[in-house]
Amino acid sequence: MIKHNFKKLTIWIDAMDLCDLTYNYTDTLPNKEKYNLVNQLEKCAVSIPSNISEGSGKRTNIHFAEFLTTALTSSYEMETQLLICERRKYGNENELKNILNKVEVLQKQISNFRDKILTQN
DSSP states (O other): OOOOOGGGOHHHHHHHHHHHHHHHHHTTSOGGGIIIIIHHHHHHHHHHHHHHHHHHTSSSHHHHHHHHHHHHHHHHHHHHHHHHHHHHTOSOHHHHHHHHHHHHHHHHHHHHHHHHHHTTO
């Protein structure tokens, strides 16, 4: 297995940027969502880079790929929560569209990276 320095992985850097954007966005959501959408969005935002970094320390690429899958599924969960915000017309529309776009781009990046490391076995 090729060891990966997670701090140098584009997917981790982009996931950290997404985390920052998400926290900024959730600051603008209604107080009634503090323990619902806000909490869930922030957990997903944290989960994505956390699973990338945790997986990078695993012994095999297969194990790393499992953590990338978890990061990916967290991104899908996050996308659904953002779409709920969109339907509810929460927050700034342009900010929300930007985050949704970044989530979709990151999903492709994680998926492609996972496929790449699995072919290195």
